[in-house]
Amino acid sequence: MRIHPAGLGLLALWLGVAGASQGQVTEEQFEARALPALAIEEPYDFHRQHAEGLPPRPRDPDERPRDDEIEIGAGWSVEIPADASAPLVAAGEELQRYLKEAMGVEVALKRPDRIDGWRERPRTIVAAARDAMPGLGDPLKASKDYRITVAGDAVAVCGHDDRGAMYGLYNLVMRFSLREAPYLPRDLDTVRHSLYQARMTLSGLGWMEWPDRYLATLPLYGFDAIHCSIYRNPNNAPGADPHWSDRDIRKHPPGAMKDLTRRAARFGIDVYAPLLYHYTGTPENVEGLRKLVRDVLAEFPEIRGYVLLTEGFYYRKWFGAGGQGDEDLRAWVREWSKAVAIVAEEAHRINPKVEILPWEYNVAFSPDQAETKAYVMTQLPESTIPLLTFENGKSFELDGQKGYLRDYAISQVGPAEVTQAQLRAARERNFRAVYSKADTFASWQFGTFPYLPFPYQWHERYKALEEWKVDGTLESWSYGFKPNWVAEMRAWYAWSDAPPLDDLLRRIARREFGAGGEDDVLAAWKSFSEAIRVYPDTGPNWGSNNAVASPLFFAKPKPRAMTLGHSWSDQGLWSGQSQLNPYWPYVPSRLVFWPDFTNQHDAARGYTAFFTVPVFQKYLKLSADRMEEGLLRYRRAALRAPEAKRQAAFREVLLAEQLRRMMLSGHAILEFEQQRLALARSTDAAERRELLRSMTALLREEKGRTTSARETARRDSRLGYEWEQDYIYTPDTIQEKLDLIDDTLDRQIPAYRREHGLEEEQP
Incomplete structure (x- = not known):
């Protein structure tokens, strides 16, 4: 881990001198604060969390209703017709659960035979299809359409059908979540048409x-x-x-x-x-x-x-x-x-x-x-x-x-x-x-x-x-x-x-990072969006999915699983069926960059597909640089977040950091392969020494990045997972990459220097 023993103290001093509003937070400085604050997760922890149900974001205790808002509080109820469909009833139950668990408000769920005179029902959220609410549903055109209307201290949720009323109730949950409190505008009257069947x-x-x-x-x-x-x-x-x-x-x-x-x-x-x-x-x-x-x-x-x-x-x-x-x-x-x-x-x-x-x-x-x-x-x-x-x-x-x-x-x-x-x-x-x-x-x-x-x-x-x-x-x-x-x-x-895009994103940013960080967060999201627009597509391969765990090979490694080099079975056919490379059997073989160790073909060129390697690498680096532009402000926003939001904000930043690392590791792997190939083809001692120096420096830089990737994956069990293949990378498989980097630095490159008479002269 790139965490200095005095990291916390140094960062506190830095923040005090430069000021969080003006300083630029580096990746190392951010890690010194974020990593110790986050719990270690085991693989599949996220699976258990989602299966049990993620806890809703809690109410902000400092929020108070404005003069133009009503508050859903004690004594309120949710009313749904007695003959309502099961999904509409479930939506009412989910709203009731949300208000209790997230907002600290207990409301009754009632099932009257008739829904009428909703305006005269104080402190009530009434939800029904338009047939039960004459006049309110006239603008609604198709299933899933709904209208939400506030009148006094009553709220009507009218659907084109029960499914529309259901989505209207869930939209109330979204509104409360954005507001971080159970408040609605007094003049709210929105008609929302579903854009999709x-x-x-x-x-x-x-x-x-x-x-x-x-x-x-x-x-x-x-x-x-x-x-x-x-x-x-x-x-x-x-x-x-x-x-x-x-x-x-x-x-x-x-x-x-x-x-x-x-x-x-x-x-x-x-x-x-x-x-x-x-x-x-x-x-x-x-x-x-x-x-x-x-x-x-x-x-x-x-x-x-x-x-x-x-x-x-x-x-x-x-x-x-x-x-x-x-x-x-x-x-x-x-x-x-x-x-x-x-x-x-x-x-x-x-x-x-x-x-x-x-x-x-x-x-x-x-x-x-x-x-x-x-x-x-x-x-x-x-x-x-x-x-x-x-x-x-x-x-x-x-x-x-x-x-x-x-x-x-x-x-x-x-x-x-x-x-x-x-x-x-x-x-x-x-x-x-x-x-x-x-x-x-x-x-x-x-x-x-x-x-x-x-x-x-x-x-x-x-x-x-x-x-x-x-x-x-x-x-x-x-x-x-x-x-x-x-x-x-x-x-x-x-x-x-x-809502207009920036209005919605500003409210999400405030909820996720706290008041005062909205400008930094929106600026970061704009930079991230610019970064992906210049990202060169690689297809369904290793680069943007597994680069932080994909190894850098200096030489063909020893096999780690069964090989079939001398039997009647064909290694290529067997590996194609198993999808495993016996020299790196941790993921499907297409998710590992595999050099041509005969040095006849440039595997990097094959990977970059439509583009030359220099052009591909240029835009990969440009994408990573724009991610870093955004991360400078993202990190700052997270460090300034109120204590109650800070851990979640740290996780947001670390996810973006991992995206950037994926880009930079992909760049490093391709660069390392270009240098390995040049080394194999070179006969000039000075050129080979320079290549070895460059490869050594690249490995050391990649080691630090990979260590950070491992520590991030340890704290977010969602990373590396997709259900078709379960985990593509875990902290343990990232460690395998780190072990190979150490072996390359400590044994393989020194042995190559000795074998070829390329040892550096001591000063």
């Missing part, structure tokens, strides 16, 4: 892991659905699929899917599920598909929709995205669309309302494939709802070198050129709706983080989704959902009549 997410805890307290958070953040049982048919039926085999994908226990749909429904959460099938078009195969649809819908009539993702629902041969060529792709699309039509026909014969969502993710999405992707829209039956990938394939340019996003990312807002073409083509037809897989709070670009603090960039995506009239969204994939302030911001912008 559906907003679904995946679990951030694990495959099919949806505990009740976790489910209860989803409507608070504006979600109305979950996508679950990924890569497994809901009835556990095999997909007749050699790529996604029973050997690889676990089955859920008997009754688990039924239980989940029942529990989710209590909170107003619908369920979407995948449908997997290997379609070949033969009569027997077609009948098998029809039978699968009939069986699934008969067993699960509650499921709202089925996602037909090409990773599991495909024609003849599965393929990865890109490189198939126009002619073959179009032929494949036509046959795949026939399979989609069979599903839609069979499903709608049973239930006309069920949603069928074809998602052709694996059809190439590079910008030159726009016509092919649009062609898909001409082949799908109009009774389906296309699910489009929002940003993948979006082009961008760095110093005249052109590339495109190769996986989910937020460095580009989107939509991609291919998605724009699809949206235009879809509008020419009469689809039920058009949905999109669109990240809104986290992304695979930094897939080992629970959320990404780039609010201004995220807001640009929210605007783009609205401008392109996307009707529904799937808003997470590998990383899933974990409650966070960016997802809270997203919830506001999923309805109309949201």
Whole structure:
């Protein structure tokens, strides 16, 4: 740890001399305060916390209602009609729980037979669908719309339907949380229209892991659905699929899917599920598909929709995205669309309302494939709802070198050129709706983080989704959902009549860091948002996900797991199946930078893809530098936070620090590899000595950064985790990297110097 014994005293002296309002806090100075103040967490601690239910942010005891506000306090009640649906009742119970646990206010929950004369009901929050509240619901147009009105000391929450009233109650919780007290404006009268027919997410805890307290958070953040049982048919039926085999994908226990749909429904959460099938078009195969649809819908009539993702629902041969060529792709699309039509026909014969969502993710999405992707829209039956990938394939340019996003990312807002073409083509037809897989709070670009603090960039995506009239969204994939302030911001912008961005962010900043720090926090978030805009995309690889734990190899290491160099088994095939590199078996092999130890190929050049290494490194460093610009103010805001908020503020800063470290470690690994390759190819002693000096200095710098990354991961068990692979890095795997750095510095480089006669002369 980079903590000096006198760190606390030195920092206190520094703050006293320079003043927190003027001084710039370095990473080392911040760590000296933050790390000792935060408890150590074990891996999966976050999982337990979310399963039990995170405690709500407490009321600020210093807050008092303004003259233009009313206070919800002692003697108040929440009234919901006796015939209200279970989700609306649950929302009332959640509001009651929140007021007690966070605001210190106990309110009664009443269930009268009739809701009328709400204005004459003092100290009452009345929530119901518009039929029960004549006149109030006239402006409401569709499900999930709601109106909140304050009159005297009464509050009306009127929904277009029960689900709208439910979301209105959850919005009250959001308002109290932002205000840090149970206060509402006396003149509050807001009509909010839902911008999306559906907003679904995946679990951030694990495959099919949806505990009740976790489910209860989803409507608070504006979600109305979950996508679950990924890569497994809901009835556990095999997909007749050699790529996604029973050997690889676990089955859920008997009754688990039924239980989940029942529990989710209590909170107003619908369920979407995948449908997997290997379609070949033969009569027997077609009948098998029809039978699968009939069986699934008969067993699960509650499921709202089925996602037909090409990773599991495909024609003849599965393929990865890109490189198939126009002619073959179009032929494949036509046959795949026939399979989609069979599903839609069979499903709608049973239930006309069920949603069928074809998602052709694996059809190439590079910008030159726009016509092919649009062609898909001409082949799908109009009774389906296309699910489009929002940003993948979006082009961008760095110093005249052109590339495109190769996986989910937020460095580009989107939509991609291919998605724009699809949206235009879809509008020419009469689809039920058009949905999109669109990240809104986290992304695979930094897939080992629970959320990404780039609010201004995220807001640009929210605007783009609205401008392109996307009707529904799937808003997470590998990383899933974990409650966070960016997802809270997203919830506001999923309805109309949201606050102006800076107003909302200022209130979030005040809540998270305390009064007086808002300017620093907003400035930091602007810098972070600028940083991600210049970040060069790497695709679904090690750099932005595992760089703080990815090793720097000076020489090919000894194997740490079974190797197959001399047996009849093929090492490459075995490693491909296991996804493990036996020389570094801590993560899937694609999440480790692996040099070409024959020194024939530049692995760094292969990693940077579209860009030369110097251009890629330039923008990676620029992104890290802009993160540091923001961190200077972020650290200061956290150190000035009131004591009650300081630990949470420290965690916010450390998450941003880890993002910057990911960028700098990625830069260091590529630089080290360039120098290692140059060393292997050099025959000049002076040049080799200089390379060794530079590599030694780089390793020492990376050691300090990696030590900080380890200490941060020890204090935040969310870091390094994403449910598809559990932990990509833990403090223990970061320690393995540190051990290798020490071995390289203490043994490998000195041995190389001795072997090649390159030992430094002693002064």
